[in-house]
Amino acid sequence: MPANQSILWDNAYSLGIQEIDIQHKKLFEIVNRLYALDEEHSTKEELKTILYEFSDYMRTHFKDEEEYMNSIHFPELSEHKNIHETIIQHLAELIKTPARLGIIKTKMKVLAKHTLIDHIMHEDIKIKLFKLSDKTKQNKIDEEIFELA
Numbered sequence: 001m002p003a004n005q006s007i008l009w010d011n012a013y014s015l016g017i018q019e020i021d022i023q024h025k026k027l028f029e030i031v032n033r034l035y036a037l038d039e040e041h042s043t044k045e046e047l048k049t050i051l052y053e054f055s056d057y058m059r060t061h062f063k064d065e066e067e068y069m070n071s072i073h074f075p076e077l078s079e080h081k082n083i084h085e086t087i088i089q090h091l092a093e094l095i096k097t098p099a100r101l102g103i104i105k106t107k108m109k110v111l112a113k114h115t116l117i118d119h120i121m122h123e124d125i126k127i128k129l130f131k132l133s134d135k136t137k138q139n140k141i142d143e144e145i146f147e148l149a
């Protein structure tokens with residue numbers, strides 16, 4: 001996959017939790033700005049600005065996502081938090097390792113796929129499934145109360 005190609009949002013990535021979906025989309029948007037940088041003419045400052053924005057926004061997003069998981073009593077919160085921590089460490093390493101723009105773009109491509117697409121499809125999806133199963137449980141309880149009344 002060429003490093004210049006953008007990563008596309010797909011509805012399959014939607015968790016049906018509006019606040020989180022919006023943040024995931026914004027992360028895609030920031031990464032795509034990095035891919036769009038012109039290898040010959042873009043400056044180190046432009047690259048740095050985008051990388052720091054991605055890293056900062058990733059931290060904000062993880063914090064919000066963790067608060068959300070906590071609010072719904074998601075049972076695998078601590079495991080999920082550990083995964084977030086690892087992603088932040090990888091990102092910090094990428095930022096502090098000097099390299100040519102082309103190399104950084106390629107590394108970001110791999111990291112973005114892993115931290116955005118794979119993470120959403122394998123980990124964040126569990127939040128969605130838990131939320132749905134919890135709703136089903138709640139519906140059943142509501143029905144029982146209704147029947148009792």
Ligand SMILES: [Fe+2]
Binds near residue numbers: 065080084119123124
């Ligand atoms: Fe997550």
